[in-house]
Amino acid sequence: MHTPSQPGIPRFLQDGVLYEEYHPDNAFRKQVYCFWRLRTQYRLDMDCHYLVLPDACIDLIFDVSDHADGAALVMTPGLQAIELNLGRSFSYTGIRFHPGVWRQSQHVVAQSQMYSSLGVMDMAAVARKLKDDIHVEHQQTRLQDLVKHLTEHKVINETAWLLQLLAQPNPPKSVDELVQKSGYSRRQLQRLFRSKTGFSAHDFLKILRFHQALAGQNMDGYTDQSHYIREFKRITGITPVAFRGLYR
Template structure:
């Protein structure tokens, strides 16, 4: 696969995780760029930590972003997890004190780097030691509560650069082409008419699920949704009954229903947060 094809996903898709009222909840969320040589595979490293002891459980919502993440608690690196792509939002109840570190892979890139079908992980959050024991061991042996943020980034860069160097990347130009079309059209397309990449719709569907974790239809919904929330600032001036038009929908009730599934609340509440 040509290198410019690898760059296309990052240029066209910037998965967003909005953290509503994080400061009021006593949380901080930061994203860090990986080494430039990893930009084709890893969108970002991220850190979610409590700034104070949480006396009450905090409902932390992960919105659908089309990505696969590895994450672990810096204070307890013996436990690490792999979170597959999800076609809906996921909510975790956070308590006490925590300091989570995560690696967010761009769509298709986790499978290309690890050779593990993304469809096997869809809607799952699995212990790393059961799925990727080598990476789990690396995390367990190299991180602790004393590891500073800069060192975290350096350690992760070193590990994934070595993995990239020692891995023969198995990619598919037809999937890359299909992904380009979906992202360029911001998820607005007819699968059978617009994705002519040299495969039957059934063959393309199977390959797409293997590389991304879900169907073309679901991924396209997520792309539309992500583009909508990223343009949040420009949408705040619109009347509520115009939001669905800005998101590319012709039916307001369908838009609201789909948005709630992907975000966990209505678009009107999300724009106000």
Template sequence: MLSPLPDIRTLFRPLQPTTRGSEGQVLYREVLPHKDLQNWIYCYWELKTLAPLDTAFHYRVVADGCMDIFFETAHPDQPYIMGFSSSYTEFPLPDVFHYIGVRFLPGAFPLLYGIKAAALTNRFEALENVVPALSKSIALINAITAGLDDVSSIFDKLFLTALAHPARQPDNRFYEAVHLILRAQGTASLNQDLGTGVSPRQLRRLFDEYIGDSPKTFSKIVRFQHILQAKPSAESLRKNKIFFTAGYYDQAHFIKEFKTLFGNTPAAAFR
């Protein structure tokens, strides 16, 4: 079985916004995977309506550095995979829906299933075109009657098997670079601090393989996610100017990058 990246869960929490504005009609929740999977998979999640919606619902997925697989419970035979995103994404959803998904921690899915992450960057694809065997296994899940709590035990069996027989062996130089970026909360100097024994060109190739984008873009998202985790108020953002300690040049730089990754201004996000 592969050894996990040390401390990844304590160093990085890929958060997604709540379903604010749905007036209690939409539920989003997460459950933990098996303990042996927790440094590879952040969570299993579900997003569903509690009652038919009167108005259109657009679910916003913010940039989190991860890859997800997901499916509508009415169609487990049509699972999708969403790659690394360098900006937020919005999904228009019908008046009734129930999605179940898996959020893999950075680098985990390409390692377990032998894909090149860059092939999926900023897009989603039918899982059967990427990992056909996994797609077939998910298609057998009767998620409509089982629900997330039962589906999570099925997921555990699938991914523990993958963890015992990964498609490739990890490159320690890549994981050392990821560890340094996470420990620095995305503020590491990529030229000075990532002393991993590889050239910038080689490091970019490794990040294309495992993450799907450059070390610089991944660092931006790590920095952004740490601000989300801190949950500052709009007032504390103005008073404490945490964007300086987070490595932004100035307030304008912070707001521009935040809007790209979140889809709204920091003031609106933390209202």
């Protein structure tokens, strides 16, 4: 099962930075992996350099700090992690959509886009209301209402691309195996993956394999330990041992 993880808070800042995930109601689970909050508990002594790992999901992010400009950010890394300098005081909340839910994902991968409105909803107004919502339950209700709105206005799809693939405990290890399981031809599959997720089928499987290994679920996708270390380093820029030492 694809369980994307974002453990990108530096260990030496773990007391001052809080990251929380909470999962949607059943009606939204085909679209949303989780809702999340990332914020400082107090003003940090130094800037927080947060590492965002590739997960093939699309995040819709709201800055709910006092100095926010109100626009919503839509982003996802490509095949390599990106480091964001969030400063010393920040507060963000967001929606992590399953791969293929955000329409035109190919225009978001490895870049970001700012939106003042989505559908007919003003994003600054949404951000202000989220800022005023002290309780997680209230934020979740508001974000789920936003998901409904985005669905009605065709900003997002009603379900993830190949949701049954994401739900498998042991996803396909190769594009050939994916072709057999999906029922698409190789050419169809490559075209659909690009248009639906913004990733090639090959790169998408790399991301699934990486997150399964990161969660300690399954290492079967790698031929050996050196293959795992080499691919981990390509994605994060550092070895697994160094990663565990730097991030929680």
